[in-house]
Amino acid sequence: MNPPGTSRQELLQAFDALLQPARFKDYGPNGLQVEGRARIRKIVSGVTASRALIEAAIAAQADAIFVHHGLFWRGQDGTVTGWMKQRLALLLAHDINLLAYHLPLDAHPELGNNAQLALQLGLTARGRFGEQELGFIGARADGGSFADAAALAGHLEKVLNRPVVHIGCAQSAIKNIAWCTGGAQGYFEAAIAAGADAFITGEISEPQAHYAREMDVAFIACGHHASERYGAPAVAAHVAAQLGLAHQFIDIDNPA
Known part of the structure; x- marks a missing residue:
């Protein structure tokens, strides 16, 4: 036995x-x-x-x-x-x-960090981007959009139960959302190239604040740990x- x-x-x-x-x-x-x-x-x-x-x-x-x-x-x-x-x-x-x-663990399409964060946030991926295709891009699972970047940031704060850092001047509706958990701030430019209106990750470094303001694409840092729980x-x-x-x-x- x-x-x-x-x-x-x-x-x-x-x-x-x-x-x-x-x-x-x-x-x-x-x-x-x-x-x-x-x-x-x-x-x-x-x-x-x-x-x-x-x-x-x-x-x-x-x-x-x-x-x-x-x-x-x-x-x-x-x-x-x-x-x-x-x-x-x-x-x-x-x-x-x-x-x-x-x-x-970041990359698994159903059980990984990016897929599971999307599930928590009510997002659906339609594609991948960035080095080793670790970044996800998609939209709200219900087909809607967020009124603006502040509304998306507020949604993250409610779901993750913690404050987030929100940079960027985007005032229009947020439809295309890119995300990559953890310390993926370096993926921001690839997210912009992929057509994102907003990018969600765990951390923000000094250059990304300038990119967000200059490109009018929102950057939301919700915490490295919080994004990978x-x-x-x-x-x-x-x-x-x-x-x-x-x-x-x-x-x-x-x-x-």
Whole structure:
């Protein structure tokens, strides 16, 4: 008789089959970042592999943690000190697997961060744009439009329950909306080229404010974490149901 749960390898294969990480040129490793116990019964999902999430997953008796932002990124110095040592020590001491998928989780057409943010906001995508086609462009699912950029910003604030940064002078109706979650402010010019009346992402940098004012296209920054809260639990819940595992989403609040 097989023990309950699924194997680490079966879990990894399920996530890889769904998210297809080999298709992406990314900023860090996708997949299994820290090896834990061989059998998985419960997955905890979250946005970032912070110490707070790891501690919460330990309390929830997780065998695996699934996140968007893992521990390892291009350009790190490779030392295991400070916060890195603390996080790794907890994972290793409690034998918990850490799986992280960055751009593949943004890009999945139904369960990814962009698709799930659209679901929350009542948007429907009709196309993709930008590097590796990570950006989505579409319109309201009900076929309507927003009266102006301020109305769209107010809608985001209501849905996400947090203030947003709204830049741009667009006073006319907003029909074509582009979005790309997280730190995708660099996609703004590609969104303008794709015909967007407004662009939604998580963060804004200095140049984008000028582009928004000069091009009369609204730029709305709704928070990196706030824009990426929905993909990880959607993907983890899907894989957990597929493999007969327990799943719990733990949201560690982050104002950024």
